[in-house]
Amino acid sequence: MHEPPPDLPPQALCLSDALIERGRALVFDVIHYRQAARAFALRFDGQVVAYLNRCVHVPTEMDWQPGEFLDSAKEYILCSIHGAAYQPRDGHCVGGPCGRGKLTALRVEERDGQVYWYPSRDTRPAFED
Numbered sequence: 001m002h003e004p005p006p007d008l009p010p011q012a013l014c015l016s017d018a019l020i021e022r023g024r025a026l027v028f029d030v031i032h033y034r035q036a037a038r039a040f041a042l043r044f045d046g047q048v049v050a051y052l053n054r055c056v057h058v059p060t061e062m063d064w065q066p067g068e069f070l071d072s073a074k075e076y077i078l079c080s081i082h083g084a085a086y087q088p089r090d091g092h093c094v095g096g097p098c099g100r101g102k103l104t105a106l107r108v109e110e111r112d113g114q115v116y117w118y119p120s121r122d123t124r125p126a127f128e129d
Helices: none
Strands: 011-015 026-032 035-044 047-052 093-095 105-111 114-118 123-125
Touching: 011 026, 035 105, 035 114
Parallel strands: none
Antiparallel strands: 011 114, 026 035, 026 123, 035 047, 047 105, 105 114
């Protein structure tokens, strides 16, 4: 992998219709502080939200099946390893071993039937050579 250009435009993630309300998330690769990482975007209460796929308690990926992050009641993002529960709207821990932690949010926007992710200084797209 190589470093992306310093100023990147929004990255198209998927069509809006691909994210079903409280359904499977779109998982995608990023570089976070120069380390390969995974991120995810999902639709919750009509809004698209995105976070690094990394539990606050212990930095491990949280989905229990690829793209499956919500608990059985579809109310919380749940770490499949530790049981930490997070509020989907803002990523705040609401129960389990994550204390007062918060998931690392990524800026996303939905417009013209498309979902876009905005890279930041800390989190960039993963490019292949």
